[in-house]
Amino acid sequence: MYLRQQKKLEERLRAVLRELYQIEVGNIVIDQPPEIRFGEYASPVAFELARKLRKAPRKIAEEIVAALGAIEGFAGFEVAGAGYINSRLDRGTAVQAIAGGSDIETFAEHLHSLVEHTSINPNKAAHVGHLRNAILGDTFVRLLRAAGQKVDVQNYIDNTGVQVADIVVGLMHLEAMSMTDVQKLMSRLAESGERIDYYCWDLYARVSQWYEADEMEKQARKQVRLDTLHEIERGGNEAAAIGELISTAVLRRHLETMLRLDIEYDFLPRESEILHLKFWDLAFEQLKAKGVLYFEAEGKNKGCWVMRRMSWLLEKINTTTTESGENISELESADYYDEASEVSIFSRPKSADEDAKVIIRSNGTVTYVGKDIAYHLWKFGLLGRDFGYRRFFTYPDHDCWISAESGEPDHPQFGGAQAIYNVIDSRQADPQANVIGALIGMGYTDQAAHYTHFSYEMVALTPRCAQELGYEVPEEDRGRPYIEVSGRKGFGVKADDLIDQLIAATQKEVDERHPELDQVTRREIAKEIAVGALRYFMLKYTRNSVIAFDFKDALSFEGETGPYIQYAVVRTRSIFRKGETTAERALAEVADIDPSPYLAGGEADEIWQVWLRAAKTSLLLDQCIGTAEPAYLARHAFQLAQDFSNFYRKHHILTEPDPARKKFLMATAAVTQRELIRSLGWLGIRAPEMM
RNA sequence: GGGCGAGUAGCUCAAUUGGAUAGAGCACCGGCCUUCUAAGCCGGGGGUUACAGGUUCGAUCCCUGUCUCGCCUACCA
Structure with missing residues (x-):
């Protein structure tokens, strides 16, 4: 409305x-x-x-x-x-219209989008930083779907990278394990109920220390790491087999962790397939043919295939645009690749560009950005080759697929999207910009314009939180607002630990408040509140604000929190239960009365405020999508809950003597409930029956 | 050196993208449960929006300069 x-x-x-x-x-x-x-x-x-x-x-x-x-x-x-x-x-007319429904159709778009999020290296347990990524991504998926888009959710798995190699080094060299030993280890962990991702968390920290521990051995150990990495990339050997086994097990754990937060995926593309199916070879041909990539014969990058940087392009076209992706649409008008002459703006400069990005090293190997360009050509359906697919993980209403060299014959279509969103932290703005730059240089300006680096700041820990976790915080860091987490140091808050703590805290409250409920129900409510608290906590900050994580804030259920909003819904539920009606009926019945008399005068402003706020949910959805900023909706839900709480205290609904006014007040609670549940749903937060 | 981001109440963050008196939460102080759930509500104190200029009807927001902090900037992956 x-x-x-x-x-x-x-x-x-x-x-x-x-x-x-x-x-x-x-x-x-x-x-x-x-x-x-x-x-x-x-x-x-x-x-x-x-x-x-x-x-x-x-x-x-x-x-x-x-x-x-x-x-x-x-x-x-x-x-x-x-x-x-x-x-x-006209408040009376407006109330009738708001009771009638939403106006999402005014901006609904039927695009096919692809959102990639989570993408945790499968070599250790997920931590709070990964939670922010996954929750932001999952929420954005829900927003796009609410606006009518068809969305594929992808979780990119770097299963052949240096981080997985580190774990393999740990198993093979520190623990002197063979493939059968690793299999035994895994069944032992499974029997004792230990988590493989937690085991790897500690092992990863140990290996990282081991590399640095001995000055004399440093060089040799780094060489072990590099050799292991290359074996894993090549495949068909023991290191690769161990890497595959472990990374797949850890990946499964990640999916389970995220499922606790109602986060699901459709497809898991892996780097191993990007390598083995030779995506890069096809991308290389295109890049070479279009002149985006050129062979450097002199200077510091002599012998490499290099590409102009995005920063160079931006300077060249003299825009003030800086943030990757976000303002690419301004570039649309110009031509950066001339079809007729087959000349790209990126073509070889007259003298060596020392600042150029190396894509193929002088030893012939491809850099990360190179592989990423190939992968993104696939995302837009521009590569000319596809993954194989097989089923990997089952959700109640769909399957999650994983890439394979040769997969099942019948599978859904992935890739070839019209718009893509990459949920990746802001530290990777530069590489992301270079991938976009490559697309522009190749003449894919439309695709580049629909490439969004959904960037966000990291989650760090407050010095106090770090000390609570038992980490020695250096003197000079104690005054800082936050300290960066480090997987290599094993320094961070594990996602499952945090979720467990949250559930324990909410469980205690629910048990005290509702001894009359059975244990299963209490458990269910505690989980919903815990997830609500966590998801809201991660969503209430705007994307480019660093979250300084602290248990005190994260475990809070008062004030601007998820549970505060859930509580408002629970209050409305209680009203309809006692009033022996439903929100739907209450909204329908507002048509029987003329609400105008109850909407005039100073006293009525606070009731009208509830209706007005409720009417703005669709507007907020539109804004959140336009700015790729879910925090606005989180705030909106909180404000609506706040408006309602204010209304709730002042106007007693069930004892209202005037029957027409009572219908109006009931409808006020109903419209609040409808919009809160809708907003919470998009935020991935459930609304409990009781709390 | 270059690029990006940030600096707002004691703390953590907002501010509808240039609009009316800069708002929330936490913390602190005081009040409110015989009435639909107090995970709540009401009231109070708290601000030179880092600093200095500029642009205009109007600036937390845009421009210039300065200071502080963080990140990125490898033929590692």
Whole structure:
């Protein structure tokens, strides 16, 4: 309702400006007045026109208001302050419309999108940083799906990288294990209920220390690491087999951890297949043919195949654009690859570009960015080769597939998406930008424009939290706001430990509050609250804010938290239970009455505030997708819960004597419940029956 | 050296992307359970938005400079 009326108002303003002043205003700014008593929409458009028209803004605003006439659903327009144009909705009509439903259809897009998130190296347990990634990604998937998009969820698995190699080194060299020993180890762990990912967490830290421990041996040990890495990449040997076994087991653990948070995946592309199916060879041919990649014959990169950096391109086209991906759409108009002459803007420079990015080293091996370019060509359906697929993990209503050299004949289609989102932390902005740069250089500007590096800042630990975990915090770090986690040092909070702690804390509360419920139900409620607390905690910060993790904050269930919002829903449920009706019925019954009398006067503003906020959920969905920022919706849900709590205290619903007013108050609780559950659902948070 | 991000209340963060009196949560102080669940509500104190200029009707937001912090910038992967 809110969004639809805003668009109507915008159009009318546009028409009025055309009539009165023969002016086209590109973007008509409409926001909300500082106080609800001023109306629902405010536009400062008169200020903007003041200079152009050489008139006082207030005068312009008066002329516009006079010319607006009547707009369906609006009660009136007025000039406020120095020249704001405030618009009031007809509250009675609006309430009926809000009770009727949402207006997602005003912006729904039927794109085929691909979201990649989680992507944890399968060599250790997931930690809080990975949780932020997965929760952000999963939430964004839910938002896109809510807006009508078809979304594939991918979790990229670097199963042949140096981190997996480190684990293999640990098993083969520190523990002197063979393949059969490793198999025995795994069944021993399984029997004793120990987690393979936790075992690897410690082993990874040990191996990282081992490399550095002995100055004399350092060189040799690093060589062991490199040799192991190459064996794993090549495949068909013991190191590769052990790597495969361990990484697959750890991967399975990651999927189980994420499932605790209701996070599911559709496809797991692995680096091993990107290597063995030779994706790179095809990408190399394309890059070479289009001149994006060229052989460097001199300078420090002599003997390598190199590519211009994105930063160079941005400077070249003289834009102020900096953040990777986000403003690529501005590049669309220009041509960076000329089809006719087959010349790319990236073509070989006259003198060596020392700053160029090396894609193929002088020893003939491909760098990470090179493989990533190939993979992203596949994502957009531009590579000309596909993975094999086989089933890997089963969810209640679908399967998760994994890449394979030769897979099952019948499988769903992946790749070939119209838009992609890569949930990757901000430290990888540069490599991401270079992949985008390669696409642009190859002439795939449209794809580059739909490539979003969904970047976010890391989760670090407060010094206090680090000390609680038993880590020695150096003197100079104690005053800092946060300390970066480190897998190599085994320094961090493991995801499953945190979830366990959260459940233990919520379980205690639920047991105390509801001794009458059976244990299974109490357990279920405790889990829902714990997950709600965790997911909300990770979502309430905007993406580019570093989260300084602290158990005190994360284990809080009061104030701006998930449980606060869940609690508001539980209160509405309680009202309908005691009132022996349902939210659906309460919303339907608002049609029987005229709510207008209850929406007028100062006292009514706080009730109207609930309806207005509830009406904005769709607007928030639109904004969250446009800005790739789920935090706005998290905040919206909190504010709606807050508005409701305020209303709830002041207006006692079930004892309301006026039957028509009672229906209206019931509908107020109902619309809150509907919008809170909807918003929470998109945030991946369930709304418990009781708490 | 270059690039990016950040600096807002004691602490952690917002601020609808240039709009009206910069808002929340936590912490602190005071009040509210015989009434739909107190994981709640109400009230209070708390601010030179790092600093200095500039742009304009209007700046936390844009521009220039300075300071502080973090990250990125390898033929490692």
